[in-house]
Amino acid sequence: MAVDTPPRASRTDVAVGHAPRSEPPLGLRSRLFRLEAKAAPYLYISPFFLLFVAFGLFPLVWTAWISLNDFKLGTPMVFVGLENYRWLFASPEFYNSLWRTITIGILSTVPQLMLALGLAHLLNYQMVVRNFFRISMLMPYATSVAASTLVFAQLFGRDNGFFNWVLSWVGIDAVDWRNGDLTAQIAIAVIVTWRWTGYNALIYLAGMQSISQDLYEAAALDGASKWQQFRHVTLPGLRPTILFTVVVSTIGATQLFGEPLLFGNGQANGGALGQYQTLGLFMYQQGWDYFELGRAATIAWVTFVLVVGLVLLNTGIARWRTRDRKAVR
């Protein structure tokens, strides 16, 4: 302890105006320690940032640059300024794919999150083989997009598909799921919902378990039914978790790509009329079917801005609602 005090005293000496005493060798070491203590955290997290710069920031900036060029694979890049953006915003295919992305997004996200909430609520009760149910929730998520989409593509078949077979029991004629407009979107939304519901249910479950059991007991004592408990205890307690899943699902829906691509058997046109061409497919089509890398980069950037905008909108709404509630109190 005695050894530790002198440096501290020396600082006061300086402040008072005495000539600074030369630091003992120990001072260098402690300065190194201090430096280490300050720098180490940055060093430890640097791999993430280095990787981010290499695989996140650089592609982002490079993509932005490409989007300002006319770049067809196999020909040199020609700077054209905002020409690609002008093309994009004048292209009906862009608005088509944007609209499809939104409708498929709503068709899949809304039922998905509501189902997940219900499932999580059920799983939160004491029941036999609860762990089995919890684990089986994750099974669809663990299945690859390719496998599940191919299975669903068969189920949604026109002539020999399972769903049409079921519909035939109630006398409904065979539906051409893939080639119909709304039907194709529903089919894709079903695949997405099937894959992600369990995943969201587990996140909700984790959120629910952090809600104090006392609140439920108190509510039960006050005579609240299970449904009232769900509405007045569970839902408010889950608010941040719900916000999280809404943000993640929105981002996922904006970038929807694998399911519609595989549903169309690898074709990026999203059906003969583009009835399920999402932004992701539109970008892929421009880039790898037409080799218009400049245009593809433009779509990538617009999608990126769109995602950021949606996330800000989501958090904005959430904040606004919290502020609202505080004001009421």
Place this chain on the structure above:
Amino acid sequence: MMTSRARTAIAVMAAGALVALAGCGGEEATAAEGGADGGSSAGGESVELTVSLFGTFGMEEAGLFDQYEEENPGVTISYETTQGEDTYWPALLTKLNAGSGASDIQGIEVARIRTATTELADKWVDLTQTEAADQLGEYAQFKQDAATTEDGAVVGLGTDIGPTGICYRTDLLEEAGLPTDPDELAAQMGSWEDYLALGEQYKASAPEGSAWTDSAGGLYNAIISTESEIYYDEAGELVYDSNPAVKAAFDLSAQAAADDLTAKFAQFEDPEWNPGFGNGAFATIACPSWMLGYIKGQAGDEGSGKWGVTSLPGGAAGNWGGAYLGVPASSENQEEAVKLAMWLTAPEQQEKVFAAGGNFPSNTTAIDAVADTTDEYFSDAPIGQIFGDIAKNAPTQILGPDDGVLKNEITNALLTIEVNDVDPETAWTSAQRAIDNQLG
């Protein structure tokens, strides 16, 4: 790891010794050089050749790569294939432009050959300047012409071609009271209109859920495959919207679609197209020779003897599809690669590929050699003779850089008529718009 590092060390030492030797005296050094380059192999050259193809060329299936390795000690072949040509081509394009990463031999689809001989002409080894020069005259004329650049360089050796006929289900035709013998059937099909009229007859007495043909798109491709000028004219100008042949083929296919003569499948895209071969969803299909193997694969053993094949209406000769083998200029083993490509497309090997998978030879000697082939699966039809005759009469098609785009968009428009009840004129206009949009 250890061995390769050790080998590198030895090589470095050997190189050092070489330099020392070179300093001393000439003749001995050159003798030693061969030994050092050869590495571990005793005497013979050891070379690894890479071959990248797409889909099924039938070469691996016919055991050709193994055979070549056996007959040429020191040569090892590593082969890979990408299922979809539409993923294969962009990757190849990237590698060719980067000037590295391409394999020693690369497959080229016929719809891309025009791009390969124009924009990419300098990315390939000119085969007229190699050993292969003597073999170039042996391929069907139209096949050979398409792989030749404006300056007379040749970028690829022809593998298969796609002489096109009509394949049909004998059992279904019989049920509907139509002739099942190839010649009798051909006699009733003097034109494409006759073919549609037969379709009406079929529809009247066909089994429930069975259509006359699989798709309007397939029908369109068969009709157009008999033309020499399709999307581009001789001068390389885009003429698809003024070429009466294209519109006529489109209208006829649209009519078949509107009259419910098609089973409304998008070929190769709709997962239900495949089982359709076996379960009788359609009675006839436009049939390039490579489709024979596809039918066998999809209809399986139960389909054997239930199928037949005849020529196109009016005895027209069409060509649909086919491919080439090219050697990229970036290849480090050009000489060996050319040798392998020559061997793979030589008559004997093309015969084997035809026997294994139905890919029809492009080498005229091989076309003659397979003339007597019959196919048990197709009710003993003389496929060698049928497809051989078609191949010899097939037109030299004028190919353009964007044939694939045009074909896709028009096929797509036909699909919207079939499945979305789009009116044919509207469909044609949207196809035009989509094409302008892509090529503009």
